[in-house]
Amino acid sequence: MTDDWPFKRKGYYLRQTSPQRIQRFTCLCCKRHFSTQTFSTSYWQKRPDLIARIVMMVVGCMGNRQMARALGVSPTSIAHHIARLGRHCLLLQADELARIEHLDEIAIDGFESFEWSQYFPFHHNVAVDVASGYFLYHTDSPLRRKGRMTAHQRAHRAVLEAELGRAHPRAVETGVRELLAGVVRGGHAVTIRSDDHRAYPRAIAAVVRKIDHQVTSSRQRRDERNPLWEINVLDLLIRHSTAAHKRETIAWAKRRQASIEKLSIFQVWRNYVKRRREKGGRVTSAMLVGLASRPWRLRDLLRERLFFEKVALSERWQQYYRRHVETRALRVNRAHELTYAF
Known part of the structure; x- marks a missing residue:
């Protein structure tokens, strides 16, 4: 609350947790009531x-x-x-x-997980500053289940898609485009590091002009010499720190x-x-x-x-x-x- 904000004290109320006494106020402009809890992250x-x-x-x-x-x-x-x-x-x-005014090098990736069941995979599209490891931004992209499936699984996927619809085939492109729009500003030149996902060049071309897109194969050894080291570390930490993303988790x-x-x-x-x-x-x-x-x-x-x-x-x-x-x-x-x- 600033000094030039006209308000007056309006009693208090008690609660069981500390601090037990919460001061109440009245705004002299709009006559609305509020308390110190109004500006606390634990309000209500x-x-x-x-x-x-x-x-x-x-x-x-x-x-x-x-x-x-x-x-x-x-x-x-x-x-x-x-x-x-x-x-x-x-x-x-x-x-x-x-x-943050400007970033020189940004690494992007799609962290794959699923919701409800493995028939509903999705990407957390993430961006990180290469120089500092700062986790900049994230978006999401629903996907269609892919990979090896039995005949029964393919049939079940077809039933689900007929009932609930299919994920948009360009969802990753859309998600990455919005990801880059959130971190790339102005007309400054920027370097984008990514793997060889086919949707990334289209998404990058739609957002910025002065750009150096450096592609690293996803099969390259993922050590500190890998240009995608910072984004790989971020993916590792997300999987390590979140129960939902553990392998074979319940x-x-x-x-x-x-x-x-x-x-x-x-x-x-x-x-x-x-x-x-x-x-x-x-x-x-x-x-x-x-x-x-x-x-x-x-x-x-x-x-x-x-x-x-x-x-x-x-x-x-x-x-x-x-x-x-x-x-x-x-x-x-x-x-x-x-x-x-x-």
Whole structure:
């Protein structure tokens, strides 16, 4: 609250968690009431003590039911907390990304996973700054199941596609185009590193002009000498830190929207909290790109509530914030439509 904002105290209310006394105010302009909780990331929460612990559990490769058992709450409560944290991290990352003026080299890739069942694969399209390892942006692209299948599996895929529709054949191109639009600005020359996916040249050509597209075979050894080292490390960390992306897991994502929200939490943690190298100094990717002067703690990540109307989100990230990403296999896909807790 700023000094030139006219308001007055309007009593207080008590709650069970600390701090127990919450001061209330009245705005002298619009006559609306608010409290100190209005500007807190734990606004309208019965258990504000859970939010920081859930952040570390999400990036610590715990499934929702494991978190629920550890914290003594229901899995639904965990899902709601994660959705709110995902929205907060979307706003925070967008606000921070706007401070970056120009990037010289960007690596992109498609991290493949699936929602509901292996008949509904999708890509998390991700972009990283080569110099710092800063996780810049992400979009998603639903895919059609491919690869080796039995005759029964092919028949079942045909039934599902007849009932629910087929993923757009150029979904990856669209997703990567929106990915690059979110990180490449102005007329500056930029180098894009990627593997040899056929959709990438079309997506790159549609976004920028002054560009050097460097292609590395996906079969090349993935060590530090690989030009895609930074994006390969990011893919490894996403798989290592998220229960839904483990090989042969039983905690796979049931909804692509939920996977996006967890990835958004991971993104902010990776950039601002986690060291870039575990055996190196206390340096984060955000420090290397000039967005932070020290590693963040969780209280820095959760220091204040961010408002949707105050942060410029891309059209794709607005869809993520409003929870408009639908899982075709499910009839009910609830959007985020709250009024005061939006």
